[in-house]
Amino acid sequence: MEVESKEQIIKRRKEIEQDIVDMLSGAESDFTLENVKEVIYNEESQDDLMKAISMFDTGKIPEELENILELTNDAWNYFPHKTLKGLSPAEMMLKYEKEDKKTKPIKILKSKKFTAKQKDLLWSGDGKGPYSQANLTKQIRILDDSVSRVFLIVEAEINPTTFEIIKNNRHDNEFKNNVMIQQLLDRAEYRGPQFGYVVAAFEEEYKDNEVLARAEQALKYTQESIIKMHNYVIHKYL
Known part of the structure; x- marks a missing residue:
């Protein structure tokens, strides 16, 4: 996930909101965009994330699973979170960059051999x-x-x-x-x-x-x- 400007984040959030409305409509779900945003805002556990995913998945179209997971990931990244004081992860990344608080990168395991x-x-x-x-x-x-x-x-x-x-x-x-x-x-x-x-x-x-x-x-x-x-x-x- 790359750091984006405030304008890019707002634009992407609106696109995701429309995608959610379309997918909920296509799934004939009783849930609304506001329901999804509320779950993500209050998300504190894996259980809460499952609730968001289940709003889209009727079980009728198995091949839609990948699209559902991708859309839920996007919503999680661009929608506000209570634990982030009302900001989204995308906004937090922008905030850190502006404050020049670059964290030390986590070292990726390069070796392809087992210990x-x-x-x-x-x-x-x-x-x-x-x-x-x-x-x-x-x-x-x-x-x-x-x-x-x-x-x-x-x-x-x-x-x-x-x-x-x-x-x-x-x-x-x-x-x-x-x-x-x-x-x-x-x-x-x-x-x-x-x-x-x-x-x-x-x-x-x-x-x-x-x-x-x-x-x-x-x-x-x-x-x-x-x-x-x-x-x-x-x-x-x-």
Whole structure:
């Protein structure tokens, strides 16, 4: 993402707003542009991002997934965020440039060979590391002697070698504008060699089938993100 002028940012934001209106209309969605902007403004977790994505995806046109993800990424980059004090990431980059607060670039991993530790924790070959997986589980919360509430939870378990390689290369063109993968990298916790890196991608009380549909969408998007990460390791290192 390149630094743009204020005028360029405003122009691009208007274009994205129109694209969102058109896509919502094409998907016959009940959501509006303001709904999308509100979710992004208050976005604090992977779950919130999934809510924005689910506004576009009816599940009727699978080939539209790439367009949906791209549009959501654009909206995330150009729409205001509460956590950024009402600015968008694009505006923050412009602000940093104007204040001449250039941060030290993160070093990208150049080597295409595994270290001994990475090889040992790989999911295949001579590696003894865990498989990556996306899980959808039903969590039953019990209070006293009865069921309190039921939640649907989507979690990603990412192979340690895969996770660390992608994190070191997160500014590669394949990942730098992928909001979902960037959030997975930021929020995952290491749970040891048995599970690798674990991150919650969705959690919502199971009140009706609409929640189940959103959970299944989150599972699908999480799966796609993990596959993209694995493909990078396979093509660059194996």
